[in-house]
Amino acid sequence: MMDRETLGQRIRALRIRQGVSQAQLAFPELSDSYISLIESDKRVPAPSVIELLAQKLSCSATYLVSGVSEDVVDELRVTLDYAEIALRNGAAEEARARFAEVLANPDAVALPSMLHQARWGHALALEAAGELQEAIAGLRALTAEASAEADLDHWAKVHVALSRCLRERGDISAGVEVAEEALRHLIATGADSTDAAVHLGAALLAAFIERGDLVRARQLASQLVERAERIGSARARMAAYWEAAYVAEIRGEYEDGVALAERALLLADDGAALADGGLNQDPRNLARLRIVYAGLLLRARPADAGRARDLLTRVRGEINASSAGEIDVAWCLTELARAETALGRPAEALALAEQALDLLGDEPRRTTAWALTVLGEACVRLGHRDRAIEVLTRAATHLEDMESCREAAQAWFDLAELLAETGAPERPKLDAYRRALTCAGV
Numbered sequence: 001m002m003d004r005e006t007l008g009q010r011i012r013a014l015r016i017r018q019g020v021s022q023a024q025l026a027f028p029e030l031s032d033s034y035i036s037l038i039e040s041d042k043r044v045p046a047p048s049v050i051e052l053l054a055q056k057l058s059c060s061a062t063y064l065v066s067g068v069s070e071d072v073v074d075e076l077r078v079t080l081d082y083a084e085i086a087l088r089n090g091a092a093e094e095a096r097a098r099f100a101e102v103l104a105n106p107d108a109v110a111l112p113s114m115l116h117q118a119r120w121g122h123a124l125a126l127e128a129a130g131e132l133q134e135a136i137a138g139l140r141a142l143t144a145e146a147s148a149e150a151d152l153d154h155w156a157k158v159h160v161a162l163s164r165c166l167r168e169r170g171d172i173s174a175g176v177e178v179a180e181e182a183l184r185h186l187i188a189t190g191a192d193s194t195d196a197a198v199h200l201g202a203a204l205l206a207a208f209i210e211r212g213d214l215v216r217a218r219q220l221a222s223q224l225v226e227r228a229e230r231i232g233s234a235r236a237r238m239a240a241y242w243e244a245a246y247v248a249e250i251r252g253e254y255e256d257g258v259a260l261a262e263r264a265l266l267l268a269d270d271g272a273a274l275a276d277g278g279l280n281q282d283p284r285n286l287a288r289l290r291i292v293y294a295g296l297l298l299r300a301r302p303a304d305a306g307r308a309r310d311l312l313t314r315v316r317g318e319i320n321a322s323s324a325g326e327i328d329v330a331w332c333l334t335e336l337a338r339a340e341t342a343l344g345r346p347a348e349a350l351a352l353a354e355q356a357l358d359l360l361g362d363e364p365r366r367t368t369a370w371a372l373t374v375l376g377e378a379c380v381r382l383g384h385r386d387r388a389i390e391v392l393t394r395a396a397t398h399l400e401d402m403e404s405c406r407e408a409a410q411a412w413f414d415l416a417e418l419l420a421e422t423g424a425p426e427r428p429k430l431d432a433y434r435r436a437l438t439c440a441g442v
Helices: 007-017 022-026 032-039 047-056 061-066 070-088 092-104 106-110 112-128 132-145 152-169 172-188 195-211 214-231 234-250 254-269 285-300 302-319 326-342 346-360 366-382 385-401 405-421 426-439
Strands: none
Touching: 007 032, 007 061, 022 032, 047 061, 061 070, 070 092, 070 106, 070 112, 092 112, 106 112, 112 132, 112 152, 112 326, 132 152, 152 172, 152 195, 152 366, 172 195, 195 214, 195 234, 214 234, 234 254, 234 285, 254 285, 285 302, 285 326, 302 326, 326 346, 326 366, 346 366, 366 385, 366 405, 385 405, 385 426, 405 426
16 A cells, blocks of 8 residues: 555645635634644644634545544544444354455545444454454454553454453453453452453353353452442443353252342343443343353242243344354354253254254354253163263363363263163263262362
């Protein structure tokens, strides 16, 4: 690309083209010497001065600053708006293509705000499409450039998204490190009593749980709820209740988890969290929260399995009209399969779990391991023992490879129990028990 004109050069070219002297352009608000300094790039005018000069030169302030015509700016803005709509509507591939179109436009380089919007949207579209490696690369670049001092909420959102993608890919330690370091920075700068700190804490809490660090998870969950209730923000409280419900679920405190999830849903359903920017920051969050709640119902109140199935069926319809990507859809299908198993319909559960796995493909993911676990249970119920052993072995191996120690230990234990029930040889059964104990840290 050729070097672009400077702001001063553009002002001078427009002035000469219109036959206006420096004194005439300056009068009456400015001096002709100040115009001379601007045109020679020895002074950078304030935004208000740029607006004034744009009016006098019959052009836009955007053109003076960037050198990009209003027609091109409008075209790029329309493309960005279309990409955002596609992302919200669940058309991840279309969104990715439109964001990429903006990124490929050479004029976007001169429009830093639009360029950043396109890069952020592109990373989220990649995540929604399941392209985690590319999403992580984009998010790492954005975190390196983001400034907590300039825009605290966006800085936190970028770090939360990076931690989430790392965890979903199975790199839980890296996910912990990203969230922990970001939260440490906020505490050091005195910004720990903010919504941003609560959302980063929630991301760190999720990472602790997935790594099996339940002691730190429980401590952090209590701190998060206390901090969120002190801050008073609806979206902060919703995030804290949501993650605390997850901790309660992992600890087997299912009724407590249901109560916390219901508090989070109450905030969402009465519009408070939406009104202060909670759910519209990521429209997938309400669907995710309902999936969490349905999962807790299945564990806490098996008699309510029908209610959980109805809720998940509703969510399944909603996420087809949202920015939900393949991972969220597969998670919903997996929990729906779990509900069908609880209702004594293992054939339906098997079909749903297989749909989830078809969506997820071959890339190792935590969601894949969950779907395999549910599929294995359905196979057991249907009497397909050999397939159940093969599927549960894959699930346990997935979880162990992804550092999900607690879940891996449970998966290996379930496999060992199944092998014992089927009268399998001692060696594979003992190996499964041994790996369960190793994952549990025994």
